[in-house]
Amino acid sequence: MNATPSSNDFILQVEHLSMKFGGLVAIGDLSFQARRGEITALIGPNGAGKTTVFNCITGFYKPTEGMITLNKRDGSTYLLERLPNHEIPARANVARTFQNIRLFSGMTLLENLLVAQHNKLMKASGYTFLGLFGFPSYRQASAESIELARHWLDKAGLVDRADDPAGDLPYGAQRRLEIARAMCTGPELLCLDEPAAGLNPKESAALNELLMGIKSTGTSILLIEHDMSVVMQISDHVVVLEYGRKISDGNPQSVRTDPRVIAAYLGVDDEEVQEVLTEVGDEDVIEQLDTGPDPAHGPGNSASMMAGPVSDSVEHANEGERVTVSKGASKAAQVDARSASIASKPIVAPAAKKPAAKARSTKAAAKAPAAKTAGISNRLDAPRGGKADSLIRIKGIGPVNERKLNEHGIFHFDQIAAWKKADIEAAEAYLAFDGRIEREDWIGQAKALAKEAAAKPATRGGRK
Numbered sequence: 203m204n205a206t207p208s209s210n211d212f213i214l215q216v217e218h219l220s221m222k223f224g225g226l227v228a229i230g231d232l233s234f235q236a237r238r239g240e241i242t243a244l245i246g247p248n249g250a251g252k253t254t255v256f257n258c259i260t261g262f263y264k265p266t267e268g269m270i271t272l273n274k275r276d277g278s279t280y281l282l283e284r285l286p287n288h289e290i291p292a293r294a295n296v297a298r299t300f301q302n303i304r305l306f307s308g309m310t311l312l313e314n315l316l317v318a319q320h321n322k323l324m325k326a327s328g329y330t331f332l333g334l335f336g337f338p339s340y341r342q343a344s345a346e347s348i349e350l351a352r353h354w355l356d357k358a359g360l361v362d363r364a365d366d367p368a369g370d371l372p373y374g375a376q377r378r379l380e381i382a383r384a385m386c387t388g389p390e391l392l393c394l395d396e397p398a399a400g401l402n403p404k405e406s407a408a409l410n411e412l413l414m415g416i417k418s419t420g421t422s423i424l425l426i427e428h429d430m431s432v433v434m435q436i437s438d439h440v441v442v443l444e445y446g447r448k449i450s451d452g453n454p455q456s457v458r459t460d461p462r463v464i465a466a467y468l469g470v471d472d473e474e475v476q477e478v479l480t481e482v483g484d485e486d487v488i489e490q491l492d493t494g495p496d497p498a499h500g501p502g503n504s505a506s507m508m509a510g511p512v513s514d515s516v517e518h519a520n521e522g523e524r525v526t527v528s529k530g531a532s533k534a535a536q537v538d539a540r541s542a543s544i545a546s547k548p549i550v551a552p553a554a555k556k557p558a559a560k561a562r563s564t565k566a567a568a569k570a571p572a573a574k575t576a577g578i579s580n581r582l583d584a585p586r587g588g589k590a591d592s593l594i595r596i597k598g599i600g601p602v603n604e605r606k607l608n609e610h611g612i613f614h615f616d617q618i619a620a621w622k623k624a625d626i627e628a629a630e631a632y633l634a635f636d637g638r639i640e641r642e643d644w645i646g647q648a649k650a651l652a653k654e655a656a657a658k659p660a661t662r663g664g665r666k
């Protein structure tokens with residue numbers, strides 16, 4: 203252990219992590235950081251390497267290369283890749299749950315939570331039989347353990363079932379019980395592997411509430427999740443993997459509009475990538491491609507010296523199984539390759555960049571027919587008075603969507619406030635988030651903001 207106080211805000215720093223299984227590069231030169239007290243989500247298509255990252259953090263695998271630093275609140279620092287795996291929960295205070303539920307199904311809920319505190323109770327008994335005789339320190343530790351268990355059962359909405367066998371709980375409740383059990387170990391970092399898998403919407407909502415409650419205690423959460431409604435609602439920071447490489451890293455809004463993520467995550471056929479890039483991002487995507495990939499977004503075209511490029515043909519060491527990944531299978535890599543090719547071409551005037559209306563593939567067509575933005579009825583050539591309203595004040599509009607709206611002649615709250623159904627449909631299609639404008643009530647928000655702006659002409663900015 204290094205007792206030097208940590209001055210940074212990051213609970214976890216993963217640097218140049220690589221994990222190879224024989225010839226298979228499951229993780230290649232991955233670096234990211236998780237901020238203390240935040241929820242960081244690790245997402246990516248199946249087989250992207252998310253669970254392998256968890257296994258490296260929690261000591262189940264020793265990484266082939268790289269460093270995983272855990273900075274505790276008290277300033278102590280642990281290099282997790284060097285700690286024996288049983289010391290990772292005990293000393294570094296990292297807890298985890300697994301993709302498949304691992305409860306003691308014959309034990310009661312309370313017993314499950316007490317078992318998780320076994321170490322604390324053993325210590326209080328002096329690792330002797332004194333606990334049996336009600337040694338005072340043991341009695342106190344035992345009472346505290348029951349209190350902590352009750353606290354987390356309550357937070358998980360399960361206190362009424364404390365004495366029922368865990369196996370009798372519905373699936374979603376078992377998931378919450380697992381998380382409550384992990385919390386009873388007093389973790390500083392809680393790693394959750396697909397906690398929302400198989401949950402119905404009501405159970406997902408209960409899970410979100412539990413996770414937000416955990417976050418409010420200052421515990422940091424690292425979350426692997428496929429359910430985007432969970433990821434986008436509760437995460438502060440999202441890291442996206444594809445074929446073991448980081449392809450995006452940022453807040454939920456920036457990640458969901460990142461063309462590399464869209465290409466990787468939609469899982470479209472290769473020949474559709476170009477079309478999807480155009481359709482989901484339109485000029486915005488092309489513009490991003492013009493400037494090339496953000497170097498902060500992982501290895502990109504700077505291939506890892508340690509892990510080497512992702513293999514086209516890979517092998518599983520243990521089973522001798524050979525897995526073939528078709529050349530150029532990485533959608534994110536295709537985006538980067540296209541970036542390089544576009545960057546070498548002369549820049550096209552923005553008006554000429556709009557894709558011509560054309561027949562679209564079913565998936566992409568449903569997402570973002572850019573030509574439909576012509577259907578927004580109240581477009582302006584320029585903002586009134588030369589200054590646009592700050593559309594990002596509307597919850598759900600981030601800087602990227604604000605820019606897209608501006609590019610399509612929408613600059614002011616009152617324009618959005620006046621949208622009719624057809625305008626909403628056209629804008630939603632362009633922004634590629636079906637139903638979002640109504641769900642987030644952009645019109646209602648825009649009306650309120652337009653009213654506020656009208657009431658304060660001096661401070662509104664950009665309006666005559």
Ligand SMILES: Nc1ncnc2c1ncn2[C@@H]1O[C@H](COP(=O)(O)OP(=O)(O)OP(=O)(O)O)[C@@H](O)[C@H]1O
Nearest residue numbers: 223228247248249250251252253254255518519520
């Ligand atoms: N112990 C192992 N031996 C060999 N290959 C492995 C091992 N563990 C993982 N892999 C391989 O590493 C790659 C990444 O797997 P991993 O389970 O980390 O992906 P994932 O992103 O968690 O996928 P999913 O979302 O489907 O759970 C896969 O190709 C997987 O087959």
